[in-house]
Amino acid sequence: MIKENIKDALNKQINAELYSAYLYLSMSAYFSSINLKGFASWMRVQAREEFGHAMKFFDYLQERGGRVKLTAIQEPPSDWEFPLQLFEQVYEHEQKVTAMIDELVNIAQSEKDHATNNFLQWFVAEQVEEESSADEIVQRLKLIKDTKSGLFMLDQKLGQRPAK
Numbered sequence: 001m002i003k004e005n006i007k008d009a010l011n012k013q014i015n016a017e018l019y020s021a022y023l024y025l026s027m028s029a030y031f032s033s034i035n036l037k038g039f040a041s042w043m044r045v046q047a048r049e050e051f052g053h054a055m056k057f058f059d060y061l062q063e064r065g066g067r068v069k070l071t072a073i074q075e076p077p078s079d080w081e082f083p084l085q086l087f088e089q090v091y092e093h094e095q096k097v098t099a100m101i102d103e104l105v106n107i108a109q110s111e112k113d114h115a116t117n118n119f120l121q122w123f124v125a126e127q128v129e130e131e132s133s134a135d136e137i138v139q140r141l142k143l144i145k146d147t148k149s150g151l152f153m154l155d156q157k158l159g160q161r162p163a164k
C-alpha cells in the first residue's frame with residue numbers, strides 16, 4: 001500500500017499534467033486563430049502527450065492501491081502577443097514541471113519507496129526532452145524574429161510532428 005504523502009503528491013501531479021494538457025490545448029486554439037496551423041497541430045499533439053502523462057500517474061497510483069482524486073483544473077491563459085512569448089512560457093512551464101518531478105523523486109527517496117522512485121525515472125528522462133524541445137523552438141523563434149517567411153517555414157516544420 002502506498003504511503004499517504006506519496007499518494008497525495010501523485011494526485012497533485014495528475015492535476016499538474018492535466019493542466020499542462022489544458023494549457024497546450026489553449027495554445028493550440030490560439031495558433032489556429034492566427035492561422036498558424038502547423039504550430040496548432042504541434043500543440044495539439046503536445047496536449048495529448050500531457051494527457052498521456054496524467055494517465056501514467058493515474059494508472060500507477062491505482063496499481064499501488066492508492067485512491068485517485070481529481071481536483072479542479074486551473075483556467076489556462078488564452079491569448080498571447082506573439083509566438084516567441086508563448087514558447088518562452090512553454091519553456092518556463094516545463095522547467096516548473098521538472099522541479100515538481102524532482103520534488104516527487106525526493107519524497108519517494110526519503111520515504112524509501114523504491115517502486116515510486118523507479119516509476120518516476122521515466123519522467124526524469126522525459127523532462128530533459130520536454131525542456132530541450134521547447135528551448136529549441138524558442139531559439140528558432142529568436143532567430144526568425146517575427147519575419148513572416150520564417151514563421152511560415154517553422155509552421156510547416158512543426159506541422160510535421162507525428163501524432164503519437
Ligand code: FEO
Pocket residue numbers: 017020049050053094097130
Ligand atoms: Fe508532462 Fe510536459 O511534462
